Amino acid sequence: MNLLKHVLFISFLTPAMALSQAVSIQGKITDARTNETLPGANVVIEGTTTGATSDFDGKFSILQLAPGKYNLLVSFVGYQQQVIREVEVKGEKIATLEIKLSPAVNELLTAEITASRVTHTETAVLMEMKESEQIVNGVSSMQIARSQDRSASDVAKRIPGVTIVENRFVMVRGLSERYNSVLLNGIGAPSAEADRKAFSFDLVPSGLLDRVLIYKTGAPELPGEFAGGVIKIYTKNIPDENAVSAGYSTSYRNGTTFKDFYTGEKGKYDFMGFDDGTRSLPGSFPENLNQVNDVKQVVALSKSLPNNWNTTVKPALPDQRLNILITRKFKVNDIRIGNITNLSYSNTRESTSSKNYSYNSFNLEEQKSDSIYKYEDHISTAQAKTGLIHNWSFVLSDHNRIEFRNLLNQSGTNQTTLRSGYNIEEDGNVKSYSFYYQQRTIYSGQLSGNHEMRNNRTKLDWIGGYSLSRTKEPDFRRIRTKTAGMQSSGQYYVVIAPSASELDAGRFYSDLAEDMHTVALNFEHAFKRKSGDEENLPKVRAGAYYENKERSFEARWLSYKRSMSSQFNNSLLELPVHEIFSEENINSSTGFKLEEGTNPSDAYTASNRMMAFYAGGFFPLTMKIKLSGGVRLENNHQQLGSKKYSGEVVEVDLNLLSILPSVNVSYDFSDRSLIRAAYSRTVNRPEFRELAPFSYYDFTYNYVIYGNADLKTASIDNYDLRWEFYPTTGELISAGVFYKNFSLPIERFFVPGTGSGGTRNFTFGNADKSVSSGLEVEVKKSLERMSANSILKKLSIYMNASVIHSRVQLGEQAKGQLPSRPMMGQSPYIVNAGLYYHNRETGLQVNVLYNIIGRRLYAVGTVGTPDIYEMPRNLLDLTIVKSFGKHLEARIGIQDILSQELLLKQDADESGTINLKDEVITSRNPGTYFTAGLNVKF
Numbered sequence: 001m002n003l004l005k006h007v008l009f010i011s012f013l014t015p016a017m018a019l020s021q022a023v024s025i026q027g028k029i030t031d032a033r034t035n036e037t038l039p040g041a042n043v044v045i046e047g048t049t050t051g052a053t054s055d056f057d058g059k060f061s062i063l064q065l066a067p068g069k070y071n072l073l074v075s076f077v078g079y080q081q082q083v084i085r086e087v088e089v090k091g092e093k094i095a096t097l098e099i100k101l102s103p104a105v106n107e108l109l110t111a112e113i114t115a116s117r118v119t120h121t122e123t124a125v126l127m128e129m130k131e132s133e134q135i136v137n138g139v140s141s142m143q144i145a146r147s148q149d150r151s152a153s154d155v156a157k158r159i160p161g162v163t164i165v166e167n168r169f170v171m172v173r174g175l176s177e178r179y180n181s182v183l184l185n186g187i188g189a190p191s192a193e194a195d196r197k198a199f200s201f202d203l204v205p206s207g208l209l210d211r212v213l214i215y216k217t218g219a220p221e222l223p224g225e226f227a228g229g230v231i232k233i234y235t236k237n238i239p240d241e242n243a244v245s246a247g248y249s250t251s252y253r254n255g256t257t258f259k260d261f262y263t264g265e266k267g268k269y270d271f272m273g274f275d276d277g278t279r280s281l282p283g284s285f286p287e288n289l290n291q292v293n294d295v296k297q298v299v300a301l302s303k304s305l306p307n308n309w310n311t312t313v314k315p316a317l318p319d320q321r322l323n324i325l326i327t328r329k330f331k332v333n334d335i336r337i338g339n340i341t342n343l344s345y346s347n348t349r350e351s352t353s354s355k356n357y358s359y360n361s362f363n364l365e366e367q368k369s370d371s372i373y374k375y376e377d378h379i380s381t382a383q384a385k386t387g388l389i390h391n392w393s394f395v396l397s398d399h400n401r402i403e404f405r406n407l408l409n410q411s412g413t414n415q416t417t418l419r420s421g422y423n424i425e426e427d428g429n430v431k432s433y434s435f436y437y438q439q440r441t442i443y444s445g446q447l448s449g450n451h452e453m454r455n456n457r458t459k460l461d462w463i464g465g466y467s468l469s470r471t472k473e474p475d476f477r478r479i480r481t482k483t484a485g486m487q488s489s490g491q492y493y494v495v496i497a498p499s500a501s502e503l504d505a506g507r508f509y510s511d512l513a514e515d516m517h518t519v520a521l522n523f524e525h526a527f528k529r530k531s532g533d534e535e536n537l538p539k540v541r542a543g544a545y546y547e548n549k550e551r552s553f554e555a556r557w558l559s560y561k562r563s564m565s566s567q568f569n570n571s572l573l574e575l576p577v578h579e580i581f582s583e584e585n586i587n588s589s590t591g592f593k594l595e596e597g598t599n600p601s602d603a604y605t606a607s608n609r610m611m612a613f614y615a616g617g618f619f620p621l622t623m624k625i626k627l628s629g630g631v632r633l634e635n636n637h638q639q640l641g642s643k644k645y646s647g648e649v650v651e652v653d654l655n656l657l658s659i660l661p662s663v664n665v666s667y668d669f670s671d672r673s674l675i676r677a678a679y680s681r682t683v684n685r686p687e688f689r690e691l692a693p694f695s696y697y698d699f700t701y702n703y704v705i706y707g708n709a710d711l712k713t714a715s716i717d718n719y720d721l722r723w724e725f726y727p728t729t730g731e732l733i734s735a736g737v738f739y740k741n742f743s744l745p746i747e748r749f750f751v752p753g754t755g756s757g758g759t760r761n762f763t764f765g766n767a768d769k770s771v772s773s774g775l776e777v778e779v780k781k782s783l784e785r786m787s788a789n790s791i792l793k794k795l796s797i798y799m800n801a802s803v804i805h806s807r808v809q810l811g812e813q814a815k816g817q818l819p820s821r822p823m824m825g826q827s828p829y830i831v832n833a834g835l836y837y838h839n840r841e842t843g844l845q846v847n848v849l850y851n852i853i854g855r856r857l858y859a860v861g862t863v864g865t866p867d868i869y870e871m872p873r874n875l876l877d878l879t880i881v882k883s884f885g886k887h888l889e890a891r892i893g894i895q896d897i898l899s900q901e902l903l904l905k906q907d908a909d910e911s912g913t914i915n916l917k918d919e920v921i922t923s924r925n926p927g928t929y930f931t932a933g934l935n936v937k938f
Helices: 002-019 108-114 122-131 141-146 152-156 295-304 570-574
Strands: 023-031 042-045 051-053 059-063 068-075 082-089 095-101 136-140 162-165 169-172 180-184 209-215 229-235 243-253 260-263 312-315 319-332 335-363 368-397 400-423 428-453 458-482 506-526 539-562 592-596 603-620 625-643 649-668 673-684 695-698 703-706 714-725 732-743 746-750 760-766 769-782 795-809 829-839 844-853 856-859 868-870 875-884 888-895 902-906 920-924 929-937
Touching: 023 068, 023 082, 042 059, 051 059, 068 095, 082 095, 122 136, 122 209, 169 180, 169 229, 243 335, 260 335, 260 368, 260 400, 295 592, 319 929, 368 428, 603 649
Parallel strands: 023 095, 180 229, 703 760
Antiparallel strands: 023 059, 042 051, 042 068, 068 082, 136 209, 162 169, 209 229, 243 319, 243 929, 260 312, 319 335, 335 368, 335 920, 368 400, 400 428, 428 458, 458 506, 506 539, 539 592, 539 603, 603 625, 625 649, 649 673, 673 714, 695 703, 714 732, 732 769, 746 760, 769 795, 795 829, 829 844, 844 875, 856 868, 868 902, 875 888, 888 929, 902 920
């Protein structure tokens, strides 16, 4: 809270400090043809780095110059550079200039391609935020380049009110990923997740991003299913020039690089991010092994699966990353064409030691909880990613453009877990092994058009899109060994369950396939005034959106069992894990055979068809008061087919029409300062996974989760108020509050009376209601105008902070658990801060970034089984970038300098807070990460 006080103090102090500096030269920059202002133009005193950038009205000011005559260099993308000579500064007298820039017509192709609206700079993103009718936050590719952020998930966490879950899912304003809508280049983003409807932000490399915007208030043209935010991801599309650049970096991680790294058997294409088929079930394998009555055939099929339970140990090599970018622009007849192709590849490794604990109920007399188990997991994770962006733009005329965007990402994760420790309930020491591989494929393609008519007052744009996601988990193998007692020197033997088990000598296979087709059409018309303000014309808007999503999911699991209990050779259980299931030990009498455990609930098919229509507009009530809003109609038809464990058919058919009004109002105090207020009604629909009866066991965190076909759609009323101040085009100071009221929110519920050995069971249900409220503050400020010091002038600061409070009332479903608690995953506070140093003369940049999130609810508990919280963790990163001319750039980075542990702690005494009596459930340290790289531009 002290930090927030400082942020607020700076928010109100910096405008006054900026205005207190003495102005020597000021002026306004406009287009010589159209007389439109040019925000973001650069004005520099010749031979120096002293200068200014024009603001949103094209105005600039250069401060504190000594008396004399100066030559000014004025430049803007797509315009001819202009030199204004011998501008005289006399004492306190201000030199005022009117500067008109002409388009760079002599460089036809450059002007015609690059004169398109610039979107990737900080100035451009701030302009988009200021001009937006909604409350929006964003980050530009220019700001992304300053950090070590490698993926869209790293980038998003720099935005106010955003936290990241599992390094790939985005939470906005403390609300889980289910409350976000993600648009990739204007249409719904595909999901590669079996367990949630969420876009995996780690799949998009940061270098492919043009900008990321998060809309926090509703509008008729935005999707109606959100409460946290509508996240718009834009990939790069319009090239500035013909160029080829290549980047390479290598990384060292404490505790991983050159240390022992454990892996199961690998496929020959693992390095490219996909399995070569060796992990798949043989093509001749039956649909269900239990339907095979011939014992000899069952044994033969059991032998057909590879004996791939062995573990290899090798030193972990440094991480490798490679990026190649090719941009081209040319002209065919009168059509101007631009192309961006970007290929990225990474091969990384992370090895962590994770301590996992489970406890019995809190003992009031002893003021502690007795242990159930204590495990130490050595987790080795290798990941390969290949990404491709291939985008085209076709400028048919000044008012008509066609764009074709393609994004393909392939990733493969190979994770080996070695677990050791003891389990008191089972009275034995434990050694367990897990071999996991996941392959994910995402493709998203869009063909879009933008058309302007009637002197640009009528605009029509359309998008047709197709996306697919494929996720495979082939041959997820888990096996346990334990001793007969707690003696550390005891003989370990393999645990073989009497019937099929996912945990004991189990093999799990799953496939998810999802295809999505999308069409969007948007129309806008501005009404011309007879006289007066031509920049704030009344506008009407209308549009339609169609999305059809089809998903199929199938899981199979088998495990080894004793072929005949009476003849079984028990000495086999003492063999090493990599020998026990060798071919000679699989037979119909003394050895093992496979048994299928797959049940009817392990597969489902689902579809979601959504048709939306909207109408609204923008209405400037006065020169200062602006109103926008309208209504959106969404008809959503969701279907799912599956079966329960008993074989009973499960059919979900939800067809719901939602009427979603929204209104945004702004009041301009001045050209640089305004206040916004907004209201919107939105919804949150059940996800496929939440409706399906499929049950999944999580080995790492020891819990089971399954769906609920009776879920209902939740509705949310959203209220927002925010003040914004833009000192210059590259600066922002804002403060806002929000309040959200949920009806029938979908929450995760603990299922009492189930599970054993510390295992928790969860399902989904509609709570009665919940509320969420918070405060957000953001500051982006350059120190150039605040100091004459040569170092301080090159510094800029960035800071945002959020304080959030939420409460959910679970209602009658809260059996055996607290009826009221924070919403799942909600962080009570979030802080991001950055200090940037940029010396243009030497090409040196130094950036320091900081992030922390408050304690958040990780797992719901019940009476005697406490809630589990993820504890705060301070993250500090340093990046140093040095340019050598126009063609070479070197980069050094240190990530997670403080290297604090990631802790999950339980509220053992159920006091509602975490104190010294509360125990650690999980602890691990990812380790400080060092990176060095080069980028060459040709």
